[in-house]
Amino acid sequence: MVHQDDTKMMEEIRWLKAEKSVYIIAHYYQNGAIQDVADFVGDSYAMALAAKDSPLDTILVAGVDFMAESAAILCPDKTVLSPELTSTCPMADSIEVSDVERFKQEHPEGLVVSFVNTPAAIKAVSDICVTSSNAARIIEKLPQDVPIFFVPDQNLGCNISARLDRPLECFPSSCPIHAAVTPESILEKKAQYPDAAVLVHPECDPRVVALADYVGSTAGIIDYAVHTERQQLIIGTECGIFHKIKQVSPGKELILADPNLICQDMKKITLEKVLASLQTMETRITVPEDIRVKAAAALEKMIEYSS
Numbered sequence: 479m480v481h482q483d484d485t486k487m488m489e490e491i492r493w494l495k496a497e498k499s500v501y502i503i504a505h506y507y508q509n510g511a512i513q514d515v516a517d518f519v520g521d522s523y524a525m526a527l528a529a530k531d532s533p534l535d536t537i538l539v540a541g542v543d544f545m546a547e548s549a550a551i552l553c554p555d556k557t558v559l560s561p562e563l564t565s566t567c568p569m570a571d572s573i574e575v576s577d578v579e580r581f582k583q584e585h586p587e588g589l590v591v592s593f594v595n596t597p598a599a600i601k602a603v604s605d606i607c608v609t610s611s612n613a614a615r616i617i618e619k620l621p622q623d624v625p626i627f628f629v630p631d632q633n634l635g636c637n638i639s640a641r642l643d644r645p646l647e648c649f650p651s652s653c654p655i656h657a658a659v660t661p662e663s664i665l666e667k668k669a670q671y672p673d674a675a676v677l678v679h680p681e682c683d684p685r686v687v688a689l690a691d692y693v694g695s696t697a698g699i700i701d702y703a704v705h706t707e708r709q710q711l712i713i714g715t716e717c718g719i720f721h722k723i724k725q726v727s728p729g730k731e732l733i734l735a736d737p738n739l740i741c742q743d744m745k746k747i748t749l750e751k752v753l754a755s756l757q758t759m760e761t762r763i764t765v766p767e768d769i770r771v772k773a774a775a776a777l778e779k780m781i782e783y784s785s
């Protein structure tokens with residue numbers, strides 16, 4: 479439900495972003511009101527492309543820090559703003575440059591494939607970046623005879639490895655939100671809603687993925703949810719995704735696979751903070767140029783291999 483104060487703040491945000499020529503890009507895990515004031519809402523890959531294609535020179539990213547950082551890496555001539563610097567991704571922050579360097583020393587011929595959920599410094603030492611929407615397609619195009627270090631999400635890595643029937647060395651980290659979904663909670667929901675389709679994100683445990691009717695990125699899940707004839711959907715990803723599905727396909731009954739599917743970091747971004755960011759034009763996200771150039775190469779390669 480949208481409160482009167484929220485409506486007022488949303489009006490102010492819409493007025494200020496037009497006045498100051500700011501393009502707002504949001505992730506599907508953001509609060510519904512933030513998705514509604516955004517100019518573009520998408521999954522991590524679409525957000526990166528939207529930043530590159532932004533019609534305006536100032537972009538405000540409503541998402542966790544690596545999303546704003548990716549925009550800053552890809553758009554050095556644009557101003558990228560974050561409304562909340564403490565909105566971070568614990569999985570992205572779990573890996574160090576030394577972890578990647580260790581693999582490279584042991585496997586000089588190997589390739590490092592990093593999920594976009596990584597800091598700029600990790601992207602800078604990676605051969606290519608991927609998101610959950612394009613990881614399998616990209617890895618399929620890489621040379622067959624070289625070892626691949628997939629960082630930092632071992633669930634995504636294991637799921638791709640199974641799908642492509644190709645071994646991947648995975649860094650032992652995962653998204654605490656998606657990793658909390660258990661096969662038991664899916665089976666319980668399936669017993670409760672026997673006609674429901676199960677849609678999960680590939681950051682979930684492979685045993686959860688094995689029980690799903692559809693596995694894909696947030697954009698993929700929304701697309702499947704909208705087009706399937708099934709009316710009841712058990713959703714195994716962050717609850718913010720319900721907002722878009724309800725807007726596009728209001729008749730569907732949405733069942734959250736686990737009550738803990740809420741990313742508190744994503745939810746740190748509020749209307750108040752977006753408004754304050756537009757008022758002050760803070761906080762600008764920048765990446766040291768030597769790191770930015772190398773990280774941009776890995777992101778640009780992702781875009782090239784994605785098509």
Ligand code: 13P
Pocket residue numbers: 520521522523542567595609610611653681694695696697
């Ligand atoms: P996608 O939107 O790319 O599916 O990513 C999900 C996610 O966990 C972002 O933090």
Ligand code: SF4
Pocket residue numbers: 542566567568569570595653654655656716741743744
């Ligand atoms: Fe990170 Fe998981 Fe939150 Fe996405 S949902 S930002 S991967 S903690």
